[in-house]
Amino acid sequence: xxxxxxxxxxxxxxxxxxxxxxxxxxxxxxxxxxxxxxxxxxxxxxxxxxxxxxxxxxxxxxxxxxxxxxxxxxxxxxxxxxxxxxxxxxxxxxx
Amino acid sequence: xxxxxxxxxxxxxxxxxxxxxxxxxxxxxxxxxxxxxxxxxxxxxxxxxxxxxxxxxxxxxxxxxxxxxxxxxxxxxxxxxxxxxxxxxxxxxxxxxxxxxxxxxxxxxxxxxxxxxxxxxxxxxxxxxx
Amino acid sequence: xxxxxxxxxxxxxxxxxxxxxxxxxxxxxxxxxxxxxxxxxxxxxxxxxxxxxxxxxxxxxxxxxxxxxxxxxxxxxxxxxxxxxxxxxxxxxxxxx
Numbered sequence: 001x002x003x004x005x006x007x008x009x010x011x012x013x014x015x016x017x018x019x020x021x022x023x024x025x026x027x028x029x030x031x032x033x034x035x036x037x038x039x040x041x042x043x044x045x046x047x048x049x050x051x052x053x054x055x056x057x058x059x060x061x062x063x064x065x066x067x068x069x070x071x072x073x074x075x076x077x078x079x080x081x082x083x084x085x086x087x088x089x090x091x092x093x094x095x
Numbered sequence: 096x097x098x099x100x101x102x103x104x105x106x107x108x109x110x111x112x113x114x115x116x117x118x119x120x121x122x123x124x125x126x127x128x129x130x131x132x133x134x135x136x137x138x139x140x141x142x143x144x145x146x147x148x149x150x151x152x153x154x155x156x157x158x159x160x161x162x163x164x165x166x167x168x169x170x171x172x173x174x175x176x177x178x179x180x181x182x183x184x185x186x187x188x189x190x191x192x193x194x195x196x197x198x199x200x201x202x203x204x205x206x207x208x209x210x211x212x213x214x215x216x217x218x219x220x221x222x223x224x225x
Numbered sequence: 226x227x228x229x230x231x232x233x234x235x236x237x238x239x240x241x242x243x244x245x246x247x248x249x250x251x252x253x254x255x256x257x258x259x260x261x262x263x264x265x266x267x268x269x270x271x272x273x274x275x276x277x278x279x280x281x282x283x284x285x286x287x288x289x290x291x292x293x294x295x296x297x298x299x300x301x302x303x304x305x306x307x308x309x310x311x312x313x314x315x316x317x318x319x320x321x322x
Contacts, residue, residue, distance in 0.1 A: 019292060020318035021244060031228050037258070039228040043295070052312040053246050053270060056302035057238055057295030061228055063258055066242065066292045066318045096253035098261050098285050115243075115290070131259075131287065162243070164285040171252060171263055171283055 002089050006082065007032040007070075015040075016071040017062055023051060025062070036064035096174065102127050102164065104174040110135075111165040112156060117143030120156065131158030229254045232296050237262070240292040244315040246270065249284065251294070258288030268307060276308045292318060 007029070016026040017038060024047075027040030041059045045051055054060070105124050112120045112133070122135030138151040232251045239247045239262070249265035265284040269277040 020320075021240070021242075021292060021316040023240075023292075023315070025293070033228065037228065050313045051315070052310045053240060053268075053315060054238065054293075054295050055310065056298050056305055058298050059231075060293050060295035061232065062293045063288065063291050065289070096261060097255050098253055098259040099255065101253065101261055101285060158287075159289070161287050162241075162290045163287060165281060166283050166285060168263075168282045171261070 001034075002085055004032060004034055004036065005085075006077070007036065007038075010072060010076060013073050013076050015073070016046075017067055018069040018071070019062070020066050020068050025054070025060070027060070030059070033064075036067065038062040038064065038067065038070075096171075096178070099127075099129060099131065100178075101166065101170065101174055102131065102133075104177065105164075105166050105170055108167055108170060110167075113162045113165075114156070114160045115162050116160070120154065122151075122154070125153070128158075131161060132156065133158065133161075229258075229260075229294065232294065236297040236299060236302075238295045238297055239286070240315065241286070241290050242292055242318045243290070244317045246315070247284070247286070248297070255288075258291050258294075260286050260288070260291070260294070262286060270307075270310065270312050270314075272311055272313060276311065278307065 011029050011031060013029055014026065015029050016024055017040065018024045023045065025040060025043050025045055027043035030039040030041045032038055039059070039061055043054065043058060043060050045054050048055065102124075106126065107123060109121070109123050112122075112135070114120075119141045120135055120138050121141070122138035125134040125136050127133040132155070134153060134155050135151075136153045138154050140149040140151055140154070141147070229251070233253075235251060237249065237251045239249075239260070241247065246268045247262065247265055248268060249262035251260060252263045253261035262284040263282075265281050267279045267281055269279070
């Protein structure tokens with residue numbers, strides 16, 4: 001749930017999503033849901049010449065289960081806050 | 096429309112089911128549930144390579160093993176019409192909602208559309224056909 | 226989860242976990258990303274072999290099989306000759322054993 005919240009704070013930021021099929025998609029994060037499904041707008045496929053499959057696609061929905069990494073804009077992530085929240089959530093889970 | 100309502104409406108219709116392991120099953124839908132578990136009758140099963148075939152009288156497929164289902168084209172319009180009819184029925188029934196809601200009119204099944212769109216032929220193997 | 230709502234009745238392109246490519250109109254979906262695709266075609270794109278386009282009609286695809294669903298900009302798409310757009314074969318999302 002925490003990561004879900006983190007993603008929500010990053011809406012309208014540009015992120016790069018690396019999928020488990022090695023495809024990397026950069027785009028503007030439009031929305032996330034509880035499954036970490038991701039909606040990206042104005043997408044760009046890394047190395048489109050080799051992977052023309054998503055040509056003519058601007059907006060796309062990515063299933064959370066096939067995401068390997070999401071590269072976040074570092075300056076929009078407050079790591080200190082994240083650590084604290086993580087500890088809080090971990091403590092809550094123990095109780 | 097929900098994928099599962101489409102599936103529900105596909106009872107007695109021919110369909111092709113491909114499993115995650117590439118096996119395909121061609122048959123008529125007998126029943127299904129909300130997990131997408133299905134039973135088919137008069138089934139032709141094809142191996143993932145497309146080189147072996149089996150004929151089964153009836154078979155049960157666990158929903159979680161399914162990759163996709165291919166259903167007859169006209170089915171979508173049939174379901175849309177039925178849903179529309181059901182909605183109008185619900186509206187005309189006195190007493191407002193709760194009357195006949197969600198019911199797609201069970202008896203209507205098999206009437207219209209029965210026998211349309213023959214069995215889906217050509218269980219295509221993966222990649223390019225020989 | 227209603228993120229897919231904006232794509233309803235639009236032309237979409239779907240990459241699946243088994244590295245295939247489908248195109249059609251999104252006519253329905255549910256919480257598990259199961260989708261109904263009408264006028265569905267499968268595109269086979271090869272590095273240098275002849276591409277293929279196979280008509281497959283009405284499709285119900287299970288969410289677990291789906292990687293991504295992209296809304297097609299039809300204006301851009303109409304200027305693309307898909308039989309001439311070659312590219313690498315996609316990979317599946319499953320780890321090779």
